[in-house]
Amino acid sequence: MLSRTAASLYWLGRYIERADFFARLVEATLRLDVLSTRSAGEDAWRSALAVTENTDAFIATDHALTREEVVRFLLAGTDHPGSILRCLARARDNARAVRTALSREAWQAINAAWLIFDQRLSRLDPTATLAVVDAVKGETRGFEGAVHRMLRNQTTSFIRLGQAVERTDNTARLLDVKYHILLPEGERVGGTVDRDQWTTILQTVSAVTAFRWLYSDGLTPTNVIDLLLSRGELPRSLAASTEETVVALTALARASGTQGEADRMARTRQARVAKTRTGDVIAAGLHQHLQALIAENAQLHDAIGRQFKFH
Amino acid sequence: MGKQAFDEIMGGTGDDGARPELQELCAWLADTPDDELRRRQQSAETTFRQLGITFAVYGESEASERIIPFDIVPRVFFADEWTRLTDGLAQRVEAINAFLVDIYGEQRILKEGVLPADLILGNAQFRPEIAGIRPPHDVWAHICGIDLVRTGPDDFFVLEDNARTPSGVSYMLENREAMVRLCPELFAKFRVAAVDSYPDMLLETMRSVAPRGCGGRPTCVVLTPGHFNSAYYEHSFLADSMGIELVEAADLVVDDDVVFMRTIGGRVRVDVIYRRVDDDYLDPLVFRPDSMLGVPGLIAAYAAGNVAILNAPGNGIADDKAIYSYMPEIVKFYSGGDAKLPNVETYRCREPQALKYVLDNLEQLVVKLVDGSGGYGMLVGPTASKAEVERFRAALIAEPERYIAQPTLALSTVPTLVDQGVAPRHVDFRPFVLSGATGVRVVPGGLTRVALREGSLVVNSSQGGGTKDSFVLMAERGAMTQTMDGMTQTLGAMTQTLGGAV
Secondary structure, three states: OEHHHHHHHHHHHHHHHHHHHHHHHHHHHHHHHHHOOOOOHHHHHHHHHHHOOOHHHHHHHOOOOOHHHHHHHHHHOOOOOOOHHHHHHHHHHHHHHOHHHOOHHHHHHHHHHHHHHHOOOOOOOHHHHHHHHHHHHHHHHHHHHHHHHOOOOHHHHHHHHHHHHHHHHHHHHHHHHHHHHHOOOOOOOOOOOOHHHHHHHHHHOOOHHHHHHHOOOOOOHHHHHHHHHHOOOOOOOHHHHHHHHHHHHHHHHHHHOOOOHHHHHHHHHHHHHHHOOHHHHHHHOHHHHHHHHHHHHHHHHHHHHHHOOOO | OHHHOOEOOOEOOOOOOOOHHHHHHHHHHHHOOHHHHHHHHHHHHHHHHHHOOOEEOOOOOOOOEEOOOEEEEEEEEOHHHHHHHHHHHHHHHHHHHHHHHHHOOOOHHHHOOOOOHHHHHOOOOOOHHHOOOOOHHHOOOOEEEEEEEEEEOOEEEEEEEEOOOOOOHHHHHHHHHHHHHHOHHHHHHOOEOOOOOHHHHHHHHHHHOOOOOOOOOOOEEEEOOOOOOOOHHHHHHHHHHHOOEEEOHHHEEEEOOEEEEEEOOEEEEOOEEEEOOOHHHOOOOOOOOOOOOOOOOHHHHHHOOOOEEEOOOOOHHHHOHHHHOOHHHHHHHHHOOOOOOOEOOOEEOOOHHHHHHHHHOHHHEEEEEOOOOOOOOEEEHHHOOHHHHHHHHHHHHHOHHHEEEEEOOOOOEEEEEEOOEEEEEEEEEEOEEEEEOOEEEEOOOOEEEEEOOOOOOOOOHHHOEEEEEEEEEOOOOOOOOOOOOOOOEEEOHHHHHHHHHO
16 A cells, blocks of 8 residues: 555544544533533633644634634634544545545545535524534544445555544543543542533543443543543543554554554553553543643654654 | 537437437437436436546636536437547557657658658657657557547547547546436437446556566556646546556655555555656656656656556657647558548648638637647637637737637537527537557547537536537447447557557
8 A cells, every 4th residue: 555545544534533523522512501501601612622722723813702603613614723624624635635545435425524514604503503513423424334334454444543543632632621620620539520511521422321331320520531541342432442543553564464663552552551440540640641641642643654654 | 500510419400300310319308308307417416526526627716626517418429430430540549659659769750751840849749858768569649538529420520639648538437327327218228338348448558568577467556646636536536447556756766767656565666657647747857857746767767668658758749739730641651541530621820821811711710729728728710709809810920830720610519408408519529549559449438528508619628518428329230340348449450550660
């Protein structure tokens, strides 16, 4: 496989995953803001910007921190890279560059996701927002389904690798920011629980129902953290994403017959994450733990680029 | 013109009913309500958009990806018409090949005074850099798109030869896909030759011209300028249909006169390149020192005989509009016979007498820039405004050698679905001719372009043109020699002609 093709597939995976994550985050934040009994208002949107690392870019626009402005910014902003529209445009550019490597269905899903933004942008009330978000989720889901129907070769491995690396980053960031907001320094884990806030996290990783199945003792911060950190059953947990990274890299190693730096890093990390106990992490400092993981993920990303000669 | 044009389905004037062989098609057109035709047409266009069969319009900003309008009414060639066309096309392409072998070799045609030497040697399309290089198997024009127009049942003319990187073949294939899906009843009524073997034929052509000694299975690739190119969909479509890599210049590297592509597992040797980039951007060491684009050393590898490039660099001299008017002489010189497919009568404005005639008759003529394409830089006298005519008059007087002129032909029409219903619209035709080491082949089909505006003769997609499927009907029981899929072949003749010329 051409190195350029591999790089495009990897980035395609990352951008699709990111668009999907942003869509879920907007949806969950919207619920928190307008659909819950006690509206979280401005704070909800501020944290959405923080999770997506868009705080500075949004401030630079000089727009007021309102639902409509943040939604427009996250959904359809064109003058900053951190919007769903821009993610999908980048995903589509990468997909176009490797058009031959994708099945028609996979391409059509990406193209259709991109075309969503051709219309429906004049007004962004909650109903319209949910319609766009649902459409994006539908197409990214369609893309994932199409990828699963493609040949299980290097093409799909690179897409899955990109998705897994991106997912690791997204989940770590989501947990880090939300945890910070919900339990400011000095407050103890296990204090009064803002159910709506914690539910938002679960919604963002599509795990509301899953949570009930896995934890019989109810919605506690420790349980939510445990779910996102170490439950391999949840596809968006850090345990699952780091394992998926290893799986994708192993498939690539099997095809090429060689392994490298990225394989070693990913395996070491996965072994460590698998052994991590939630209680210990909370005691030692969740924020530090997540920051270290995010930095390590960035190093792994660089190692992947070196190993497959992306540049 | 306009009104009296020959209609390929309705016949002469349209009063005496359809051409007898096409009465069923005519009945289909009459029986299918316009709304139904429109619905099917929209369905095809929706599919094209979803697949991303788009082209970018240069000079327009971002969301400028457009689809080329698709017309649901097919255009039809009879088996005997197709046989004659194929003969003429093979003869012409063989002559183009022989011409290129000669012009970059011995230059017999100049020595014998058939062509003025300055026409070649002073032409920007002539590439002295590659003179003396012999491409593998002496094939130069592997993929030609010969643009034809028609004025009557038996009157076909070559409008333009495209021997560089002709595009449009993906439309031939996708239009057929759409027709089979949307109008299956037509394929039950008519025996239409299949076109879907084109990618296989193209790959066979590529493999056949692989450098000698590259082993059993040459590595073939398609070289694209990248996904911002207007024809990118076609590049990716072809690579995909052939199951070969689609590469950009940056993916290739030349080492010790051997071409490699960069892969995740290291370098892989490349033997055959179907390039869809212009000569100028092939190799900055040879063609454009100022350019960052291209593959440094590619031409050296080509000269060393280590890689085949389709189409050969330097082909522009064969399809140059200034050369076009000499094609009848060129065909005669190399084939020994008269051209089976005539040219459109052409006035070379570089010749004083021709220039005088052109200036006196501007309102009746089509004037073209010798180095223009895509319908730009063109005057269509009968429909042009006075101001446009005068602008061209001034340009002609200033630089006559840059122009040729042709009479406006009464181009044939085909019924076409337009806003007012089904109405005749002018068409042209681009068949695709493949030349490999073993001969010339023509896929039974091609790209029909239609001028959607009433009376318009300009079919270019950038100027409001659309496309149609082109049916080639298969002969009834053994009326002609043909392979299973209706494809006609000429074998052997070409290798001989080429052998003699070198």
